[in-house]
Amino acid sequence: KNEVEQSPQNLTAQEGEFITINCSYSVGISALHWLQQHPGGGIVSLFMLSSGKKKHGRLIATINIQEKHSSLHITASHPRDSAVYICAVRGSQGNLIFGKGTKLSVKP
Amino acid sequence: ETGVTQSPTHLIKTRGQQVTLRCSSQSGHNTVSWYQQALGQGPQFIFQYYREEENGRGNFPPRFSGLQFPNYSSELNVNALELDDSALYLCASSLAGGSYEQYFGPGTRLTVT
Numbered sequence: 001k002n003e004v005e006q007s008p009q010n011l012t013a014q015e016g017e018f019i020t021i022n023c024s025y026s027v028g029i030s031a032l033h034w035l036q037q038h039p040g041g042g043i044v045s046l047f048m049l050s051s052g053k054k055k056h057g058r059l060i061a062t063i064n065i066q067e068k069h070s071s072l073h074i075t076a077s078h079p080r081d082s083a084v085y086i087c088a089v090r091g092s093q094g095n096l097i098f099g100k101g102t103k104l105s106v107k108p
Numbered sequence: 109e110t111g112v113t114q115s116p117t118h119l120i121k122t123r124g125q126q127v128t129l130r131c132s133s134q135s136g137h138n139t140v141s142w143y144q145q146a147l148g149q150g151p152q153f154i155f156q157y158y159r160e161e162e163n164g165r166g167n168f169p170p171r172f173s174g175l176q177f178p179n180y181s182s183e184l185n186v187n188a189l190e191l192d193d194s195a196l197y198l199c200a201s202s203l204a205g206g207s208y209e210q211y212f213g214p215g216t217r218l219t220v221t
Contacts, residue, residue, distance in 0.1 A: 004150075033210075041145075041196045041215035048209050086150055093164030095141055096200075096210060098150030 003027050006087050006099035013106050019074040021102045023087030026068065030090050034061050034072045037084040037101065046072070046085075077106045111135060112201050114213035121189050121220050129184045129216045131199035137211070139204050140182045142174060145196040145215075157182055158204055186218075194220045 005024045013019050025032070034046045047054050047061040049070075054061050058077075063070040074081055082105050088096040111134035121127050133140050139158045143151035153166035157176035171187040180201070186193055196217050200210035 035212075041198070041217065043151075043198065043200075043212035043215075045209055045211070088150075091153070093153075093156060094139070094204075095153040095156055095164055095166065096143075096151070097153070098143075100148075100150045 002099070003097050004087055004089055004099040006085075006102050008102060009100065010103045011105070013077050013104070015078055015106055015108050017077050017106075019077050019081075019104065019106075021072045021085050021087075021104070023070045023072070023099055024068060025070075025087075025089045025097075027089060027091070027097070032063055032070050033088045033090075033096060034070070035086045035088060037086060039083075043086070074104075079106045079108050082106050112199065112211050112213035114197075114199055114216050116216060117214070118217045119219070121218065123189055123191060123220055125189050125220075126185065126187045127189060127218060129186075129197050129199075129218070131182045131184070131201075131213055133180045133182070133199075133201035134211050137201035137203055138180055139202045139208075140176055140180065141200045141202070141210065142182075142184045143198045143200065144168070144193075145198060146192075147195070151198055154184065189220045191220050194218060 060073040084101040086101040087099040113132045141156040142154040145151040156164040160176045176182040196215045200212045202208045202210045
């Protein structure tokens with residue numbers, strides 16, 4: 001079992017839909033990251049959080065430390081949101097431990 | 109714009125050869141981490157350097173080695189390349205400390221034939 005599990009692996013949505021991506025982890029963490037990766041490889045950090053909830057534009061990230069679970073929500077999805085969304089937790093060496101990612105495709 | 113750059117963008121090598129990948133960290137960042145991302149997978153931690161010393165390593169063999177320079181740029185060296193080394197190699201820079209955000213470079217796509 002991977003230390004970081006994401007679901008779903010693939011997600012197709014219509015423009016305007018509300019999207020939720022889930023992340024569960026099995027290790028103790030100091031922080032959890034949500035990242036976005038576009039075709040070609042570049043990774044952009046969306047959120048870093050250790051408790052509660054953060055919001056940036058149409059993106060919302062929540063974390064429940066007791067349940068070791070985090071969610072990334074996208075409101076009013078748009079085709080430009082199409083990307084791979086990756087959850088990662090910080091390991092004991094300061095490195096990031098990544099999930100396999102959720103490939104999101106938003107259709108116009 | 110994160111300020112982290114990597115070179116080259118793409119690289120094709122033959123099995124058994126050696127390769128050096130380079131990363132220029134974001135200004136002021138003294139910690140660099142390297143990750144390997146196979147197709148369809150999440151990135152895997154290779155190692156981390158802090159102030160020119162390796163201070164963390166993932167489950168990669170010794171033929172994966174690195175350097176960090178006084179200006180905090182870094183190199184990833186891979187000897188005796190194997191077909192399974194074909195992947196996207198990402199570096200990420202950050203300030204030291206467990207809670208600091210990591211900034212990723214665009215990656216180097218390595219193909220081993």
